[in-house]
Structure formats: structure tokens, C-alpha cells
Amino acid sequence: MTRVFNGLWNPLAELSRVQRDLNCLIPAGWRSLAAPATSQPAANIWQDENQVTLTLEVPGIDPENIDVTVTEEAVTLRIRRAERELAEGESWVRRERHAGEIGRTITLPCEVDPEKTDATYQHGILTLTLQRPEAHKPHKVKVKAC
């Protein structure tokens, strides 16, 4: 529907309105680059020759409700997000955060030693530090002159 302002159609105002309407359609988790379009937490992975580091955005979780299982090739997470139960007289105005139990298995870019895993949770970020086995660490080869 074309809006009329003082009898004149304002194309810039119309474009602005369309932009605002489209913005309303963008889900809250839109900034995730590659994660599936579900309530799964987004993960970033870094590595160097000694270790692999995973960071996941999981705000508002009691660390007791985070289960981490590590194998040589993958990390499996089970996270329980408590759902807010409304008391009498309360009502939802807006509900964008996900609740419930989620599970996710992330394949690692290289083999790790499951026994040497460190997990920390700070400011809603879960950080897993996994050590690469000595045998799998890259070795520099010295080239000898013939």
C-alpha cells in the first residue's frame, strides 16, 4: 500500500518503511555465519601446532547444565537451558531466547588427546582447550644440503 504524506508519495519514506519491516523479519540469531538455523549455539574453532580451541556463545547457562564429551575426533555438547516459567499475573511481551535441551557434535580439525581437555565458562562464553597428541603435532623437517 502506498502511503501518502501531505498528498505526495514519498519514495524515501516508503523505502525506509520496507527496510524496517524487513528488519523485523530477521531472527535474533541472524548473525550466525554458518551454524544451522536452529537454537544450536554458534561455535568458533582455532588451532595451532599445539592445541585446538573452541569457543561457544551460551549465555545464561548454569555450568552444571553443560555436559562436554571429548573423543579424539569430536566434541559433543549437551546443554540444558532453563525455561522461564511465568508466575501468576505475568505475561510474555517478547520471546526471542531459546530454551530447552540441545545437543551438538562438532568434528575437530585434527586429532586431540581427550585426557587433556580444559573447559572454562566466563561471561556466557564456553571455551574448550584441547591439546594435540605429541605424535600428531607437525614436525619441522630440516633440509640438508647435499
Add this chain to the structure above:
Amino acid sequence: MSEQQLLSTPENQSPSRTQRVFRPAVDIVETPSGVSVVAEVPGVDEANLDVTIERNTLTIRGHVPAADIGGMTPTHLEYETGDYERRFTIGEDLDPETVDATLKDGLLTVTLQRKQERGPKKVEIKTA
């Protein structure tokens, strides 16, 4: 409480910002005594969080320092690091003076209480 339109795009960043600005997911619950807003701001600590009320606008801003994983190489990235910002227009029945904000585990909770209803005021008549 209604949300003002705030596009989380670089065009809407203030000139001083060097990072992208994202719109945090929120839950808003109306309670008998007021309103509770819960916003997800993972990576933000107290020192980098700013909650303001100006006139009838509640603004939440959080700064997340750029990720520094000890010079490691990123091999798989599903989310970007950036700041958070979102604005809300608060109803006239809410009292801005009662605003309260707490941050725990990347979750910001802002509460506002309703204004106390003011009944008719009896005027005492003094004798001259």
C-alpha cells in the same frame, strides 16, 4: 514497551565504532509490578556494559573486545565478535527511577517498576 527500529548493520554504527554492532536477543515479561527485560550479551563484562534511560528510551550497549586466541589460526567461524546495542521505548506507566540492571553469565536483566498511582491529594486549609 515497544522496540525502536535499530538496524544491526554497519550503516547504523556510530562513527567511533570499529566493530560490528549486533542486536541482542531478548525476552520481555510484563509482571504485576512492572517489566523485566532479559538480553543475551555473551562476552560482555560489567565494565563494558552500558544501560541508560533517556526520556522514554531504554538503551542497552555492550562492548566485546576483539577475540584474541593467542595468535591461533581460525579454522571454522560461525559467529562474529562485535558489540551489542538495542533500544526500547518504555511505557509512560513505568518509572525510570526504578531501573535496575544485573549481569550474570552473559545475561543482562533490566527491571522497571510501575509508577505509584497517585490518588487525590487532600489540601489542608490553614486558618489565617
